[in-house]
Every structure is written in C-alpha cells, then in structure tokens.
Amino acid sequence: MPKDSGIGASPKRREDIRFLTGTGNYTDDININGQTYAWFIRSDVAHGTINSIDASAAEAMEGVLKVFTSADFAEAGGIPCGWEVTDRHGQPMQEPKHPILAEGKVRHVGDPIAVVVAETLEQARDAAEAVEIDIDELEAVIDMKAAVAEGATKVHDDLTSNLCYDWGFVEENREAVDEAIKSAAHVTTLELVNNRVVANPMEPRVAVGDYNRAGDEHTLYTTSQNPHVIRLLMGAFVLSIPEHKLRVVAPDVGGGFGAKIYHYAEEAFVTYAAKVLNRPVKWTSSRSEAFISDAHGRDHVTKIELAMDENHKFTAVRTDTYANMGAYLSTFAPSVPTWLHGTLMAGNYITPLIYVNVKAVFTNTVPVDAYRGAGRPEATFQLERVIDKAARELGMDPVELRRKNFIQPDQFPYDTPVAVTYDTGNYDATMDKALEVADYAGFEARRAESEARGKLRGIGVAHYIEACGIAPSNLVGQLGARAGLYESATVRVNATGSISVFTGSHSHGQGHETTFAQVVSEMIGVDASQIDIVHGDTSKVPMGMGTYGSRSIAVGGSAMVRATEKIINKAKKIAAHLMEASEADIELKDGAFSVAGTDKSVAWGDVTLAAYVPHNYPLEDIEPGLEESAFYDPANFTYPSGAYICELEVDPETGVIDMLNFTAADDFGNVINPMIVEGQVHGGLAQGIGQALMEACIYDENGQLLSGSFMDYTMPRADDMPMMNVDHSCQTPCTHNPLGVKGCGEAGAIGSPPAVVNAVIDALHRAGHKVEHIDMPVSPARVWKAMHG
Amino acid sequence: MTKVTMTINGKPRSGEAEGRTLLASFLREELGLTGTHVGCDTSQCGACVVHVDGKAVKSCTMFALEADGAQVDTIEGQADADGTLNSLQQAFQDYHGLQCGFCTPGMVMSAAALLKDNPKPSEAEIRHYLEGNICRCTGYHNIVRAILAASGQDVPAVAAE
Ligand code: FES
Ligand code: FES
Numbered sequence: 001m002p003k004d005s006g007i008g009a010s011p012k013r014r015e016d017i018r019f020l021t022g023t024g025n026y027t028d029d030i031n032i033n034g035q036t037y038a039w040f041i042r043s044d045v046a047h048g049t050i051n052s053i054d055a056s057a058a059e060a061m062e063g064v065l066k067v068f069t070s071a072d073f074a075e076a077g078g079i080p081c082g083w084e085v086t087d088r089h090g091q092p093m094q095e096p097k098h099p100i101l102a103e104g105k106v107r108h109v110g111d112p113i114a115v116v117v118a119e120t121l122e123q124a125r126d127a128a129e130a131v132e133i134d135i136d137e138l139e140a141v142i143d144m145k146a147a148v149a150e151g152a153t154k155v156h157d158d159l160t161s162n163l164c165y166d167w168g169f170v171e172e173n174r175e176a177v178d179e180a181i182k183s184a185a186h187v188t189t190l191e192l193v194n195n196r197v198v199a200n201p202m203e204p205r206v207a208v209g210d211y212n213r214a215g216d217e218h219t220l221y222t223t224s225q226n227p228h229v230i231r232l233l234m235g236a237f238v239l240s241i242p243e244h245k246l247r248v249v250a251p252d253v254g255g256g257f258g259a260k261i262y263h264y265a266e267e268a269f270v271t272y273a274a275k276v277l278n279r280p281v282k283w284t285s286s287r288s289e290a291f292i293s294d295a296h297g298r299d300h301v302t303k304i305e306l307a308m309d310e311n312h313k314f315t316a317v318r319t320d321t322y323a324n325m326g327a328y329l330s331t332f333a334p335s336v337p338t339w340l341h342g343t344l345m346a347g348n349y350i351t352p353l354i355y356v357n358v359k360a361v362f363t364n365t366v367p368v369d370a371y372r373g374a375g376r377p378e379a380t381f382q383l384e385r386v387i388d389k390a391a392r393e394l395g396m397d398p399v400e401l402r403r404k405n406f407i408q409p410d411q412f413p414y415d416t417p418v419a420v421t422y423d424t425g426n427y428d429a430t431m432d433k434a435l436e437v438a439d440y441a442g443f444e445a446r447r448a449e450s451e452a453r454g455k456l457r458g459i460g461v462a463h464y465i466e467a468c469g470i471a472p473s474n475l476v477g478q479l480g481a482r483a484g485l486y487e488s489a490t491v492r493v494n495a496t497g498s499i500s501v502f503t504g505s506h507s508h509g510q511g512h513e514t515t516f517a518q519v520v521s522e523m524i525g526v527d528a529s530q531i532d533i534v535h536g537d538t539s540k541v542p543m544g545m546g547t548y549g550s551r552s553i554a555v556g557g558s559a560m561v562r563a564t565e566k567i568i569n570k571a572k573k574i575a576a577h578l579m580e581a582s583e584a585d586i587e588l589k590d591g592a593f594s595v596a597g598t599d600k601s602v603a604w605g606d607v608t609l610a611a612y613v614p615h616n617y618p619l620e621d622i623e624p625g626l627e628e629s630a631f632y633d634p635a636n637f638t639y640p641s642g643a644y645i646c647e648l649e650v651d652p653e654t655g656v657i658d659m660l661n662f663t664a665a666d667d668f669g670n671v672i673n674p675m676i677v678e679g680q681v682h683g684g685l686a687q688g689i690g691q692a693l694m695e696a697c698i699y700d701e702n703g704q705l706l707s708g709s710f711m712d713y714t715m716p717r718a719d720d721m722p723m724m725n726v727d728h729s730c731q732t733p734c735t736h737n738p739l740g741v742k743g744c745g746e747a748g749a750i751g752s753p754p755a756v757v758n759a760v761i762d763a764l765h766r767a768g769h770k771v772e773h774i775d776m777p778v779s780p781a782r783v784w785k786a787m788h789g
Numbered sequence: 790m791t792k793v794t795m796t797i798n799g800k801p802r803s804g805e806a807e808g809r810t811l812l813a814s815f816l817r818e819e820l821g822l823t824g825t826h827v828g829c830d831t832s833q834c835g836a837c838v839v840h841v842d843g844k845a846v847k848s849c850t851m852f853a854l855e856a857d858g859a860q861v862d863t864i865e866g867q868a869d870a871d872g873t874l875n876s877l878q879q880a881f882q883d884y885h886g887l888q889c890g891f892c893t894p895g896m897v898m899s900a901a902a903l904l905k906d907n908p909k910p911s912e913a914e915i916r917h918y919l920e921g922n923i924c925r926c927t928g929y930h931n932i933v934r935a936i937l938a939a940s941g942q943d944v945p946a947v948a949a950e
Contacts, residue, residue, distance in 0.1 A: 012885075019890025019893050020874060022864035203826070718919035
C-alpha cells in the first residue's frame with residue numbers, strides 16, 4: 001500500500017492552491033506606496049566607447065525623478081564574481097570589473113548604460129527616448145577562437161587578452177594522458193558544440209527596492225533563488241550595507257533554472273536608487289530585456305578523445321574545451337566549465353587517466369553562467385556522444401560498450417581520477433531498468449513498422465552521473481569558491497504543537513513547502529498540516545545558500561533533519577520529566593511520547609505546551625522553549641545517475657524529427673515525494689530535449705542577438721514533447737546524508753541531450769547515412785543537410 | 790485617461806486606462822488582479838490568457854479600452870466563492886500540472902476554453918490547443934494528464950506509478 005503521508009508519499013502540493021487561484025505573491029505583484037519605476041537604457045551595440053550621455057532633456061520631462069549613470073555609482077563596487085579559478089600555471093583567472101552601469105565602454109548588447117526613474121513606467125519609458133547617448137562602435141569579438149587569436153580586439157582594455165583562464169585538470173596527468181592516447185589500441189575523436197541557450201523561466205526578473213530613512217533600512221524584493229546570497233554579495237561587495245540593515249525577500253518565484261541565482265546589476269540599482277530618491281523603485285524585465293540581461297547557459301566548443309585498449313576498456317580521456325564567459329564574469333561563471341565539468345569527466349566509467357583543458361574566453365556577448373545542470377550536461381554530452389561513436393567504430397552495441405566500462409557496485413566508494421569520490425551507484429541496474437521500460441528488445445519490430453511507413457526510426461541511449469548536493473565547503477573553498485555552501489534550518493515548535501520550519505533553501509517551483517513538511521511530519525509524527533515551511537526572506541530565515549545544483553533536499557533537507565533531531569532530543573527530556581521516567585526510555589511514535597515497556601504516554605502537544613508554560617518543567621537542566629537551529633555542511637557531493645533512452649522518427653523527406661518516446665530510469669537514492677520527483681524529471685527532460693532539438697541562442701558577427709524573443713528563440717511547446725516514462729525505482733541511497741537522498745532537479749536536463757542526438761544519428765545510420773555527428777540543436781535543416789549533403 | 794468598465798468574474802469593475810494600456814496591465818496594475826501574468830512581450834507565452842465574452846484571449850494583445858463593457862473572466866474567478874477549486878483546477882493539483890505556477894493561470898484559462906469547445910479532447914488535440922501557452926517547468930506531461938482527467942477521460946499511466 002503506498003503511504004499517504006510522510007517520506008515516500010505523494011500528498012498534493014499545498015502551494016498549488018494559491019497558484020491555481022491567482023493568489024500567489026510574485027515579485028511583480030508587489031507594489032509599495034509611493035513606488036517609482038525604473039527603465040534601463042541598454043546598449044544596442046555589442047562593443048563601443050561611450051563619448052557622452054546627455055540626460056538634461058529627459059530629466060526635465062514630466063514625472064522624471066532622476067536619470068542615473070555610472071557617475072552616480074562612483075562609490076559602489078562592481079558586481080562580484082563568487083568563484084576564482086586558478087589556471088594551469090598557478091595564476092589566478094583574469095577578472096574584469098563588472099560595473100552596475102557601463103563605465104566608458106559598453107561590452108554587449110544589453111549592457112545597461114543609464115536608468116530613468118519616473119513616477120510611472122510610461123513616463124520613464126518616454127523619457128528614456130530623450131536621453132542622448134553618443135557611442136563609437138568598436139569591433140566586436142564573438143567567436144571564441146577568434147577572441148583568443150593573436151591581435152584580437154580586447155573586450156577589456158585592462159586585461160592582457162580575452163583569455164580568462166587556461167585550466168588544466170588534472171594537470172599532473174597531462175603527459176601520461178598524451179602517452180596513453182598515443183599508445184592506445186583505438187582512439188575515437190569527436191568535435192562538438194554545446195549550444196548556447198537561454199534559461200527563460202516564465203517569470204521575467206523583477207526587483208523592487210525600498211528604503212526606510214528613519215531606520216536606515218533597505219529592503220530588496222527580488223526574483224532570486226537565493227536571497228541570502230544576494231544580501232551577502234550586494235551588501236558586502238557592491239553597496240556596503242551591513243546585513244542587519246539589508247533585508248532581501250524572494251517571494252513566490254516563477255522558475256529559475258540557474259538564471260535567478262546570480263546577483264544582477266538591477267538589484268543593486270533599485271536598492272541604491274530607493275535610498276537616493278527616498279522612494280520605492282521598481283524594475284520589471286520584459287522578455288526581450290531578459291534575453292539580453294539574464295545570464296545565458298552552456299556555450300562550449302569541445303574536442304574529446306577517448307582511448308581504449310584491445311578489450312575495449314577505456315584507458316584515457318582527453319578534452320579540449322573553449323567556454324564562453326560572455327563580457328563579464330557572472331556569479332558562478334568560472335566554476336561551471338571547471339569544477340562542475342572537469343570533475344565529471346569520468347562519467348559512470350572506469351577511466352584511469354583523464355585530462356581536461358578549458359580555455360574560458362571573454363566575448364562581447366551576455367555573460368554565461370550555470371543553467372540547469374551547469375557543467376555536468378556539458379561533460380555528459382561529450383562522453384555519451386563519443387562512446388556512441390566509439391561503439392559504432394568498433395561494431396559494438398553502444399549499451400555493451402558502456403556496460404563493459406561501468407564502475408561496478410562493489411567498487412564503491414569509488415575514487416575517480418578527477419578528484420571526486422562516488423559514494424554509491426549501480427549503473428547496470430539503471431541501464432537494465434531503462435531497457436525494460438523502453439522495450440529496447442522490441443525496437444527492431446517498431447523500426448520495421450516505421451520503415452514500412454517511410455520513416456527512419458532510431459533509438460539512443462545515454463547514461464549520466466552528476467555531482468549534486470553542492471557542496472562541502474572546505475573542498476569548494478580549496479577550489480576557489482568565495483563562499484561556504486552549507487545550508488541552515490530553524491525548527492520552531494509553537495506552544496500548541498504546530499511547527500514553523502525556516503529553511504535557507506528556496507522554492508521556485510520545486511514544492512519545498514510540501515516535501516519538507518513531509519520529512520518533519522515523518523520524524524515527529526505530527527500531521528503535515530501542522531507544519532509550515534518558511535523560506536525566501538532574510539529577515540525570517542537566519543542564513544541560507546539557496547537552491548541550485550539539486551541541493552535543496554540533500555543539503556537543506558539535511559539541515560532540517562538535524563534541527564528536528566535537536567527538537568526531538570529536547571522534547572524527550574521534557575517528556576521524561578513529565579512522566580517521571582528516564583530519558584533513555586522515552587520513545588517518540590506517531591506524535592506521542594511513551595516510556596518503553598509501560599503504557600505511560602504523553603502527547604506531543606502536552607510536551608510543547610510544557611516547554612512554553614514551564615510550570616512542571618526541568619528548569620534546572622534545560623531552558624524553556626522549543627526552537628532549534630542547525631547548519632549542515634555536506635561531507636561529499638551526492639551522485640545521482642541514470643539511464644535515458646530516446647526513441648524517435650526522422651522524416652527522410654524533410655528532416656523533421658518526431659519524438660516518440662522518452663524513458664528515464666534514475667537513481668536518486670531515497671525519494672521523499674515521488675510525484676514531485678517525477679515532475680522535476682519531466683521538466684528537466686523538456687529542457688534537455690529543447691536544447692537538443694530546437695533551442696539556440698544565436699549572435700551574428702556584430703554581436704547582435706538574433707534569437708532575442710520568443711518569436712525567434714524556440715521554446716519547447718506541448719506538441720513538441722512526448723509522454724515520458726519516468727522511473728526512480730533503482731535506489732542506492734546516499735551514504736553520507738541523513739535522508740539518503742541525492743537530488744533530482746537537474747538530471748533530466750543532463751542525461752537527455754546525448755540520448756536525443758544518439759537516437760538521431762542511430763536513425764540515420766540504420767538508413768545508410770554515415771553521419772557521425774550533428775550539432776545541437778538538431779534542426780530539420782541540419783538533419784536534411786546531413787542526409788543529403 | 791479614460792474610464793473603463795467591465796464585468797470581471799461576475800462583478801462590475803471600473804478603472805482608468807490610457808489608449809495604450811493593455812488589458813493585462815489594466816487587470817494587474819489598475820484593478821490589482823495579479824493572478825493574470827505577463828511572461829513575454831511578443832504574444833507568445835499565454836501566461837496572460839483570460840476569457841473575454843467567453844473566449845480565451847491573450848490579455849497582452851488587447852487594449853483595455855477594447856474590453857470596455859465586456860464580460861471578463863480571470864483565474865481569480867474560477868474557484869467557488871468558498872475557495873473550493875473547480876474540477877479543472879483540482880485536476881491540475883491532483884496530477885501535479887504546475888510547478889512554479891507562473892504559467893498556470895494562462896494554462897487553466899486556456900484549458901477551460903478548450904474543454905468548453907471540445908469536452909473530450911484527445912492527447913494530440915490538447916497538445917495542439919496549448920500551442921500558445923509556454924510552460925518551462927513541467928514538460929507539459931502532467932498538464933496534459935490534468936486536462937485529460939478534468940475531461941473525465943483515462944489518463945495514461947506513467948511507468949513508475
Ligand atoms: S504575456 Fe501575453 S502572451 Fe506572453
Ligand atoms: S509551472 Fe512554471 S512555467 Fe509552468
């Protein structure tokens with residue numbers, strides 16, 4: 001019988017009620033008395049020198065309060081980068097200043113130059129037309145390899161070149177890897193592009209700044225995945241506001257997918273302008289503005305070589321990657337192609353020698369940062385594509401080649417040659433499950449049926465691993481992170497027994513209010529309806545690193561478990577006193593404390609009441625009250641893994657692809673709410689399939705973004721997506737966190753792109769087209785060209 | 790500024806609008822009905838769908854003045870007065886047809902219009918009808934299931950269930 005509450009059950013989401021009745025509270029729904037409106041004037045050229053800005057006419061217009069330029073931010077710091085990567089030679093990366101508003105130069109289309117603040121949005125927009133800005137356009141550098149060529153125009157005059165860093169990992173292995181590749185029985189080489197994409201959460205970014213002069217208190221309402229991180233970065237590095245004077249609130253947030261992790265200039269702007277003007281200031285992004293101001297994702301160009309011995313065992317992997325940083329370093333940008341990518345290049349396989357080289361490059365494009373999966377999709381795509389190609393070259397079944405090289409269940413914990421230790425996994429199990437669910441064995445019959453209809457049917461397999469539950473602070477500190485990556489939780493038990501949990505994790509669609517309550521409900525035995533989950537407000541939650549990297553349940557959930565354990569321990573002391581028993585004999589079950597071996601028991605509510613009305617209470621031993629906090633810093637990453645199978649048809653006449661079926665067999669360890677976990681996988685798959693088949697962020701050679709709206713940038717729609725078969729029954733629980741959970745948010749986006757491309761190549765090969773690779777997005781035009789030349 | 794009056798969710802409401810004020814902004818800014826969302830500026834996403842005189846309309850494609858005198862239904866008016874979800878809303882909750890909730894008002898209003906025209910749509914018809922509604926969170930899988938369920942049809946099982 002499936003459970004109907006607690007861990008492993010799928011209760012309906014409590015947050016749905018407000019979202020389904022139009023009573024959610026998203027940032028743009030917030031309007032403060034006396035509010036003014038900010039309109040950003042952004043560069044329409046990719047690179048240029050600002051000669052002059054004349055705002056006098058605009059400032060004289062009705063309703064205009066002020067036009068801000070970089071001169072107004074002379075005292076402020078730049079937008080900080082949260083991660084410093086050290087290059088192959090032990091030197092720190094090149095780190096340019098990222099001003100709030102452009103200083104002297106613009107460096108990408110969308111770079112903010114000036115901001116008009118007016119009484120109404122219409123007045124601000126109209127006045128923006130009257131601001132005269134004289135810019136001399138300069139040559140733009142867009143292509144990464146051209147950007148690092150001799151004599152290339154520099155994005156930043158004060159840096160030595162456009163190379164942010166040249167990273168080698170593991171640098172000591174460089175020569176041994178070269179040697180292994182030279183002496184290998186077989187080497188498969190593949191060059192591929194991981195296409196640049198735009199996260200496009202459906203809610204555009206919004207920021208509202210408010211200032212209370214009497215108390216010198218700032219409040220920022222923002223569409224953020226991590227309000228405390230924004231408070232830290234903006235308060236400490238940009239505006240010099242101490243934490244106790246700066247409150248950051250991220251209320252209901254309409255999706256993030258990475259793009260809402262970062263600290264953005266608009267947040268600092270409204271916070272600062274609200275003080276200057278002594279009025280609330282609101283900025284709401286349009287979708288077109290989002291395309292040129294939200295951090296983009298991916299954008300890697302890679303050559304990968306896979307070496308094997310005569311038994312088809314992998315002996316070495318060597319990769320050479322160019323990673324686009326865009327014009328400035330966004331918050332986590334340097335870590336994505338390095339520590340979130342190089343460390344995953346072992347995949348699910350035993351590969352003794354690995355060398356990853358990454359050249360991070362500045363270009364005159366929007367900054368690039370983590371997007372769902374962040375670095376791990378790039379690693380998985382390379383490996384799973386090159387393995388497929390190798391299998392074809394060797395005349396082997398791609399599943400068999402993978403199985404032959406899988407790390408085996410008895411080898412865990414497994415130290416990879418790229419600095420991480422996988423705690424658990426069973427890759428044959430997930431592979432078996434996916435093959436079963438997808439009816440891999442029955443493919444040939446289905447293919448023949450497609451063929452009879454004139455269609456080319458293909459099937460593609462991929463197996464992924466990811467490092468989630470980001471992250472052990474001491475480890476990431478050594479790797480260049482400028483912050484810790486623990487999580488906090490406070491559990492406040494009220495006098496009558498209801499519970500408020502304050503978590504540093506942030507939900508922007510993941511359903512924490514439901515899932516987190518399930519965990520506490522299971523631990524204490526009180527009904528979930530008695531438990532409230534509070535997040536997203538720095539004035540309520542003590543500290544938080546937020547939600548990204550599939551870390552909420554693994555890190556935030558663990559902190560909550562620790563705090564709840566403290567609550568239970570204290571409550572047992574109180575119960576022992578009330579029942580005049582020894583604390584060691586107290587058992588907590590179904591919300592009541594009993595004395596082992598007796599029929600004595602006391603209800604949860606009696607104990608909580610005693611904590612706050614301590615008339616009969618062990619005051620000499622413990623304090624009244626029942627509220628506990630915990631910080632949890634994980635001992636290791638978690639390592640979800642899984643096998644994905646894509647089945648599709650190609651129309652040989654048009655190159656059009658029909659997605660028929662997608663199967664995901666994931667090992668997420670223990671699962672708290674299967675319904676929500678499946679939903680996360682569906683969403684991740686849609687983003688991965690979108691990247692593989694249709695999404696493309698395209699710049700022309702002048703740095704104009706050609707795909708700058710939903711008219712030009714193809715988002716997956718309902719009729720692009722198949723029904724999906726999602727299974728999570730293979731479970732090897734995480735060994736180092738209390739819930740045994742691994743995280744599920746990014747898996748779908750990581751494992752699906754190679755499965756899709758493998759399926760397309762498979763379909764073409766079976767029809768006799770010797771096509772080795774098609775770059776994403778695998779559009780009908782590209783497929784047709786691959787078939788017909 | 791012109792005074793505009795419409796019947797919103799069965800009640801007369803009026804407010805001021807400029808000639809260029811979109812119905813979406815009028816609902817959100819002037820009347821405080823923030824359940825209707827704005828997710829794009831090219832009439833592509835459908836987060837803003839409401840019903841005008843019984844027809845699904847992207848409220849970002851219509852001026853407030855054009856809706857003067859119309860019957861407008863929004864997400865705020867879908868549940869019963871006591872807060873009980875209607876059957877379509879309930880199906881979205883039951884089948885986990887929403888995550889961040891931002892596309893949801895538009896999805897529900899579009900789906901309601903579909904079911905009015907076509908009470909038993911096939912999976913393909915649902916997917917086709919939702920062409921103008923983008924969801925970035927759900928992969929549409931559970932939205933399609935929710936609409937099938939709301940129309941009283943069999944919902945394809947998912948392997949894990
Ligand atoms: S806001 Fe109306 S379609 Fe996007
Ligand atoms: S639920 Fe987030 S966009 Fe649909």
